[in-house]
Every structure is written in C-alpha cells, then in structure tokens.
Amino acid sequence: MQGYNGSTIKEPPMTAPGTVYGVGLGPGDPDLMSVKAARLVRTAGVVAYFCKAGSRSNARGIAAGLLAPGAVEIGMEYPVTTEIAVADPAYNAALRGFYETCVARLLEHAEGGRDVIVLCEGDPFLYGSFMHLYTRLREHVPVVVVPGIPGMSGCWTATGQPITWGDDVLTVLPGTLDEQTLTDRMGRADAIVVMKLGRNLPKVRRAMAAAGLLDRALYVERGTMAGETVMRLADKPDDSAPYFSMVLVPGEGRRP
Amino acid sequence: MQGYNGSTIKEPPMTAPGTVYGVGLGPGDPDLMSVKAARLVRTAGVVAYFCKAGSRSNARGIAAGLLAPGAVEIGMEYPVTTEIAVADPAYNAALRGFYETCVARLLEHAEGGRDVIVLCEGDPFLYGSFMHLYTRLREHVPVVVVPGIPGMSGCWTATGQPITWGDDVLTVLPGTLDEQTLTDRMGRADAIVVMKLGRNLPKVRRAMAAAGLLDRALYVERGTMAGETVMRLADKPDDSAPYFSMVLVPGEGRRP
Numbered sequence: 001m002q003g004y005n006g007s008t009i010k011e012p013p014m015t016a017p018g019t020v021y022g023v024g025l026g027p028g029d030p031d032l033m034s035v036k037a038a039r040l041v042r043t044a045g046v047v048a049y050f051c052k053a054g055s056r057s058n059a060r061g062i063a064a065g066l067l068a069p070g071a072v073e074i075g076m077e078y079p080v081t082t083e084i085a086v087a088d089p090a091y092n093a094a095l096r097g098f099y100e101t102c103v104a105r106l107l108e109h110a111e112g113g114r115d116v117i118v119l120c121e122g123d124p125f126l127y128g129s130f131m132h133l134y135t136r137l138r139e140h141v142p143v144v145v146v147p148g149i150p151g152m153s154g155c156w157t158a159t160g161q162p163i164t165w166g167d168d169v170l171t172v173l174p175g176t177l178d179e180q181t182l183t184d185r186m187g188r189a190d191a192i193v194v195m196k197l198g199r200n201l202p203k204v205r206r207a208m209a210a211a212g213l214l215d216r217a218l219y220v221e222r223g224t225m226a227g228e229t230v231m232r233l234a235d236k237p238d239d240s241a242p243y244f245s246m247v248l249v250p251g252e253g254r255r256p
Numbered sequence: 257m258q259g260y261n262g263s264t265i266k267e268p269p270m271t272a273p274g275t276v277y278g279v280g281l282g283p284g285d286p287d288l289m290s291v292k293a294a295r296l297v298r299t300a301g302v303v304a305y306f307c308k309a310g311s312r313s314n315a316r317g318i319a320a321g322l323l324a325p326g327a328v329e330i331g332m333e334y335p336v337t338t339e340i341a342v343a344d345p346a347y348n349a350a351l352r353g354f355y356e357t358c359v360a361r362l363l364e365h366a367e368g369g370r371d372v373i374v375l376c377e378g379d380p381f382l383y384g385s386f387m388h389l390y391t392r393l394r395e396h397v398p399v400v401v402v403p404g405i406p407g408m409s410g411c412w413t414a415t416g417q418p419i420t421w422g423d424d425v426l427t428v429l430p431g432t433l434d435e436q437t438l439t440d441r442m443g444r445a446d447a448i449v450v451m452k453l454g455r456n457l458p459k460v461r462r463a464m465a466a467a468g469l470l471d472r473a474l475y476v477e478r479g480t481m482a483g484e485t486v487m488r489l490a491d492k493p494d495d496s497a498p499y500f501s502m503v504l505v506p507g508e509g510r511r512p
Contacts, residue, residue: 157380
C-alpha cells in the first residue's frame with residue numbers, strides 16, 4: 001500500500017480468511033462418510049469436535065482413521081449442565097457462553113487464513129450442535145455445511161425394515177419432550193423415530209405403551225457400527241441407552 | 257456327485273448366489289455419495305435403476321461418472337399409471353406386476369452368481385421404490401442396503417437454515433396426502449419437510465397457507481445439484497415442481 005506521497009505504509013498483510021466446514025460424518029461406519037467429507041477430513045490441517053467432559057469425542061472416533069498426522073485438534077468440551085434444568089435461564093446462559101468461546105477459538109484459525117473442519121456426527125443441520133456455531137460464525141467468515149447420512153438412516157437400515165411406505169408420515173421426536181407430548185405425537189404418527197434417548201428411555205417406553213405402539217417399536221444401538229444391536233423395545237431388559245441409540249416404529253403404508 | 261454305485265451323475269455346477277445391493281446415492285451431487293456407495297458403483301458388473309417411461313433415470317444420472325465401461329445395465333421402466341387412481345385396486349395390481357418382473361430380471365443375474373447394484377436416489381429405506389424389490393428379493397438371495405444422504409438433507413442444507421433446533425419435532429409429509437390431512441399435520445408441526453411434490457404443489461401451497469405457514473415455507477429445487485434454487489414458497493411464481501424438489505419449514509426451537 002502506498003501513502004499519498006508515494007511512501008510505503010506498513011500494515012498487517014491482508015490474509016483471506018479460511019473457511020469453516022461443518023462436515024456430516026454419517027451414522028458411525030466411516031465407510032458411510034460421503035466422498036466429500038472423507039476428502040475434507042483427510043486433508044484437514046485444523047479439525048474441531050465436540051465432546052463431553054472426560055469422554056472421547058464420538059465424531060472424532062468416526063473420523064480417526066482418516067486424520068492426518070500433525071493436524072491441529074480443537075476439542076470443544078461441553079460444560080457440565082446436568083445440575084441445571086433445561087427450562088432454567090442459567091442453562092441457556094451456560095451453553096451460550098460455551099458456544100461463544102468455541103466460536104472465538106475457531107475464528108482464531110479461520111481469520112488467520114486456515115480452513116477449519118468441524119467434525120459432526122450424522123447430519124449437521126438435524127439436531128446438531130454445530131448449528132449453534134454456524135449461526136455465529138457466518139457473520140465473520142465463510143462457512144460451508146456438508147450434509148451427512150443422519151444417524152436415523154443408519155438405524156432404520158440396521159432394522160432391515162424400510163421406515164416409510166406409500167403415504168406414511170414420518171415423525172421425528174426428541175426423547176427430551178415431556179411424556180404427554182410424546183404420547184400424543186406417537187398416537188397420531190405413521191412412522192416414528194425417537195432421537196436423544198439416553199436417560200429418557202424409560203419415559204419413551206411408557207409413552208410408546210400408552211400410544212399402543214410398544215409391540216411395533218424397535219430399539220437400535222450403534223446402528224452401522226461394531227456392536228450394532230437391534231431388538232424389540234418390549235424385549236429390552238434394562239433402561240440404559242448409550243449415545244448412539246434410537247427407538248423406531250416402521251410405517252405400515254401401501255406396499256404393492 | 258456320485259451315484260450309489262460310484263458312477264458320476266452330471267448336474268449343473270453349484271453357484272453361490274450373488275448379492276443384490278440397494279445403494280443410496282444421496283441427494284444428487286455425486287460427491288455426496290458415501291465412500292461405500294462410490295466403491296460399489298465403480299466396481300459394479302451389473303447395475304439396475306428405475307426410470308419413468310421415456311425419461312432418463314435420475315439415479316443413473318447421479319452415478320454416471322463412476323460406472324465402469326461395459327457394465328450391464330438394467331433399466332426398470334415404471335408402467336404408466338397416471339390414468340389409474342391410486343385408490344383403484346388396478347393401480348396396485350399394475351405396480352405389483354411391474355415389481356415382480358423387475359425382481360425376476362435381477363434374480364436371473366444374482367442366481368447366476370453375479371452381484372447386482374441397484375442405484376437409488378437419496379436413502380433406499382425412505383420412500384424408495386427399492387423397498388418393493390427388497391421385500392421380494394430377500395426370500396431368494398442375499399440383499400444388502402447401503403443408506404444414503406436423504407434428498408431432504410440435501411435440500412435443508414441448500415436453504416442455509418438448520419431444520420430442527422432443541423426439542424423441535426420434525427414431520428415429513430408426502431405431498432400425495434389429501435389437502436385436509438396436509439393442513440392438519442402442518443398445523444401441529446414444528447419443522448416440516450414435504451416430499452413428492454410434482455403435481456401436488458398447488459395443493460401443498462394451499463395447505464401451507466391454511467396452516468398459517470406460508471411465510472415460513474421454503475421451496476427448494478435440485479438441492480446440492482447444478483441449477484439449485486431456493487426461494488420462499490410465497491415467492492414462487494408458478495406451480496411447476498420437477499422431480500428433485502421439496503418444500504421445507506425450518507423449526508424455530510431453542511437456540512442458546
């Protein structure tokens with residue numbers, strides 16, 4: 001850059017910002033990552049992923065075999081919020097602060113000209129934590145979202161039964177809803193996926209029974225992954241449900 | 257094989273049957289095929305796909321760049337059923353005959369020991385025609401289903417807006433439902449995907465308006481593909497909707 005009289009003025013070099021990619025990794029089997037996702041992960045210089053405090057990241061686990069040695073890793077550890085009710089404003093405030101800190105960490109790289117690959121289980125825009133970074137990041141740097149096979153697709157494939165036939169309506173329910181809402185929604189549904197099971201499994205089971213669907217409901221754990229388990233929900237002997245688990249009711253619509 | 261007195265009896269050689277793979281190709285961009293799907297397509301000796309009479313196959317179009325020269329191709333052309341009402345038993349009968357013919361053609365290869373790759377748009381178990389082959393084929397030969405990124409994931413990614421937040425319930429509706437049912441379901445939904453638009457678009461538009469959602473509804477055409485178009489449904493000036501199109505209403509749930 002030149003000053004008005006032709007002298008050179010020093011200023012920081014202009015660096016084009018890097019792009020943040022929110023990359024859907026699919027339901028768990030690394031072979032079910034998209035060609036695009038696999039290429040982005042393999043060539044990533046900076047990767048970021050969410051994880052629970054003290055746990056390994058599920059997303060990083062899916063991508064592990066592809067990460068380049070020497071890639072910079074940014075682990076984004078959720079704050080512990082189990083003590084705070086979801087309805088309490090303090091819950092939202094804690095998460096908001098967490099997401100803002102994550103965004104600042106990613107921007108440090110992106111504004112320095114480095115692309116950042118955020119590893120996301122399933123599909124980033126279907127109940128993914130990435131969306132909370134996405135809405136904040138895109139005001140500052142280019143953000144690209146790469147869709148992935150949702151976890152639910154992996155789970156219904158694992159059951160060996162198509163999820164929707166003919167004119168079936170598919171209802172996708174977060175298990176975090178209250179029991180009455182779950183029961184009402186299930187009662188009106190043709191085909192059902194219940195996500196976010198975890199500690200909600202006993203409630204989901206009661207709602208399925210109240211809606212008269214316990215005989216049709218299937219429990220799937222680790223769909224498409226090692227240790228994949230499929231059973232009738234009615235046959236599940238305990239109430240433990242790990243992170244990668246869902247309850248499904250396949251539709252019964254028209255089948256010529 | 258030997259007869260009881262040691263003489264050799266001629267019989268056809270025992271051939272292990274091939275496997276039929278129902279392979280989800282994703283929403284349209286070939287780069288969004290899974291690594292597994294791309295490998296199966298690239299190495300396929302026999303590929304099969306559905307198409308409308310006189311039209312090119314959408315699924316084959318997604319896979320075209322990967323098909324090996326010399327692969328045997330089985331085009332499965334839907335019977336023309338536009339003259340028959342869906343509720344007419346003749347409709348189901350026509351489709352049933354069609355699917356049985358397709359199955360016979362695929363079995364000829366599979367029972368001869370050759371793997372067959374059936375190309376499927378999106379995810380095979382979400383409203384896919386493949387499921388009608390699947391239930392018939394698996395009585396005879398091994399069948400493997402490879403999930404794919406559903407068309408709806410490609411479309412919500414194209415909108416740049418996450419489809420579900422927090423505790424949003426996602427409702428996936430076939431546009432083939434009657435107008436009152438569509439309106440009722442939409443009115444109770446948080447986030448909505450309407451598939452199977454085509455000639456149903458005017459009806460879907462009226463139902464969205466009746467449910468008070470026309471301002472939030474987005475129309476997406478060819479999501480993730482060349483010619484991708486996203487607009488407010490209210491701004492769409494005509495009623496034409498090609499095969500690759502959907503209407504979406506992104507959820508408005510909790511966002512910390």
